[in-house]
Amino acid sequence: MGGRLSISRTGVxxxxxxxxxxxxxxxxxxHAQIAPQPACQNATAPRTAVFFVxxxxxxxxxxxxxxxxxxxxxxxxxxxxxxxxxxxxxxxxLNYNPxxxxxNDFMEAAQQQLDITPTRFWLELEGLGLFAPHxxxxxxxxxxxxxxxxxxxxxxxxxxxxxxQIAPPSxxxxxxxxxxxxxxxxxxxxxxxxxxxxxxxxxxIRIVGVATPAQTVRGGGLYRTxxxxxxxxxxxxxxxxxxxxNTNWGISPLLLSPAYxxxxxxxxxxxxxxxxxxxxxxxxxxxxxxxxxxPC
Amino acid sequence: MIVLVIGMVWFAVGLTSxxxxxxxxxxxxxxxxxxxxxxxxxxxxxxxxxxxxxxYPVPAQGDxxxxxxxxxxxxxxxxxxxxxxxxxxxxxxxxxxALECLMARRPADxxxxxxxLRARVLNTTARSVAYLQADDHVSGxxxxxxxxxxxxxxx
Numbered sequence: 001m002g003g004r005l006s007i008s009r010t011g012v013x014x015x016x017x018x019x020x021x022x023x024x025x026x027x028x029x030x031h032a033q034i035a036p037q038p039a040c041q042n043a044t045a046p047r048t049a050v051f052f053v054x055x056x057x058x059x060x061x062x063x064x065x066x067x068x069x070x071x072x073x074x075x076x077x078x079x080x081x082x083x084x085x086x087x088x089x090x091x092x093x094l095n096y097n098p099x100x101x102x103x104n105d106f107m108e109a110a111q112q113q114l115d116i117t118p119t120r121f122w123l124e125l126e127g128l129g130l131f132a133p134h135x136x137x138x139x140x141x142x143x144x145x146x147x148x149x150x151x152x153x154x155x156x157x158x159x160x161x162x163x164x165q166i167a168p169p170s171x172x173x174x175x176x177x178x179x180x181x182x183x184x185x186x187x188x189x190x191x192x193x194x195x196x197x198x199x200x201x202x203x204x205i206r207i208v209g210v211a212t213p214a215q216t217v218r219g220g221g222l223y224r225t226x227x228x229x230x231x232x233x234x235x236x237x238x239x240x241x242x243x244x245x246n247t248n249w250g251i252s253p254l255l256l257s258p259a260y261x262x263x264x265x266x267x268x269x270x271x272x273x274x275x276x277x278x279x280x281x282x283x284x285x286x287x288x289x290x291x292x293x294x295p296c
Numbered sequence: 297m298i299v300l301v302i303g304m305v306w307f308a309v310g311l312t313s314x315x316x317x318x319x320x321x322x323x324x325x326x327x328x329x330x331x332x333x334x335x336x337x338x339x340x341x342x343x344x345x346x347x348x349x350x351x352y353p354v355p356a357q358g359d360x361x362x363x364x365x366x367x368x369x370x371x372x373x374x375x376x377x378x379x380x381x382x383x384x385x386x387x388x389x390x391x392x393x394a395l396e397c398l399m400a401r402r403p404a405d406x407x408x409x410x411x412x413l414r415a416r417v418l419n420t421t422a423r424s425v426a427y428l429q430a431d432d433h434v435s436g437x438x439x440x441x442x443x444x445x446x447x448x449x450x451x
Contacts, residue, residue: 033444033447034400034403034443034444034446034447035444036442036444037444040442059427059428059431060388060391060431060434061391061395061410061414062407062410064391064392064395064396064438064440065395065399065406065407065410067440068395068396068399068406068440068443068446069407071442071443072399072403072443075443091442092440092442092443093437093440094437094438094440095437096434096436096437096438098431098432098434098435099431100428100429100431100432101428101432103428104425104428107424107428111421117419118415118418118419118420118421118423118424119415119416119418119419120415121424122411122414122415122418122424123411123412123415125411153435154435157435157436157437161437259408259411267407
């Protein structure tokens with residue numbers, strides 16, 4: 001009797017799960033209209049510019065989605081953040097790091113060495129299969145570690161954007177959230193911002209790096225790298241001074257998926273826990289520090 | 297307990313690899329032209345249209361269906377104009393609006409939905425190269441709509 005009951009309960013449980021998945025399959029997920037930030041309704045509320053800087057394996061479209069994911073997760077967390085943070089209006093932008101050439105090189109290397117189709121390449125761009133050691137060595141290692149291969153014009157453009165945000169008439173605080181190779185660009189552009197005149201208050205910019213191949217975060221900024229990030233772990237083997245891992249994706253099912261199994265995807269970092277909570281806490285901490293700064 | 301664990305694994309795999317588009321991508325159409333076939337002239341390739349309609353059927357998933365068609369049209373224009381800088385920048389902005397619409401419609405899983413679609417759109421080397429060539433023309437920053445305005449980006 002007990003066994004039959006147990007089987008029956010298990011069956012019901014599995015049936016409920018199946019029904020849930022089928023419902024998700026067949027019906028558009030409910031989507032509530034996203035509310036504007038309360039502070040953005042107030043023209044006199046201070047403004048903070050939040051920039052996402054993409055990495056090497058991130059195309060332009062994915063950079064847009066990454067910035068969107070950052071904004072969505074931030075907005076979900078905002079009501080529980082410190083009052084000083086909620087008093088600011090946060091304006092999200094993308095400081096694009098052009099990657100088309102590197103992605104093309106990576107695709108060519110993957111097609112030659114793994115004989116994979118373009119479709120599979122795009123499905124698994126952030127997957128474990130493409131983060132094979134020889135592919136990392138041939139296509140990713142150089143741009144991820146060699147500072148001489150960083151594009152100077154991109155650094156200048158990023159630095160000019162940050163200066164424009166901080167200086168009058170904008171007078172905004174700036175938070176930069178770079179991913180992967182974007183951390184190298186952000187460190188370099190941070191240096192450039194403060195190597196120009198007129199001088200700007202260095203405390204007006206904070207950095208929260210994600211999946212960083214760098215050995216430092218400028219301005220005493222924060223960072224999060226996962227223990228399961230296959231790409232950064234490979235970079236650390238080559239460059240042992242790379243910042244050590246300090247978060248993880250827990251037992252996220254994303255790590256079983258071909259699309260995310262490399263553990264490097266920015267979307268993955270902001271979907272799995274504790275990495276998502278860690279990054280958002282670092283962002284809240286940094287925004288709290290920025291809130292007391294008057295850039296002008 | 298064992299059943300529970302098996303159920304969780306099954307559930308996890310379902311979340312990450314099924315979710316409405318469990319079919320494997322069709323074999324590479326290496327011999328196809330860059331433009332492919334668009335028999336009804338709606339600027340969405342027929343194979344992409346069939347994938348969207350099968351995976352996100354109307355009316356149940358009409359919002360997602362329309363958002364993906366919006367992206368597919370912009371991506372198709374992107375590939376066809378890839379050698380020309382000015383249209384490439386304009387089409388990148390069109391793709392951004394389509395992606396903002398998709399994020400409004402599928403805030404929980406927009407990236408997976410996008411990855412599955414883009415892999416089918418870029419199913420030949422020529423299409424992939426054209427897509428990347430177009431991105432190469434975008435050297436500056438494109439404006440983003442704030443999240444509360446994303447739904448307004450839907451056409």
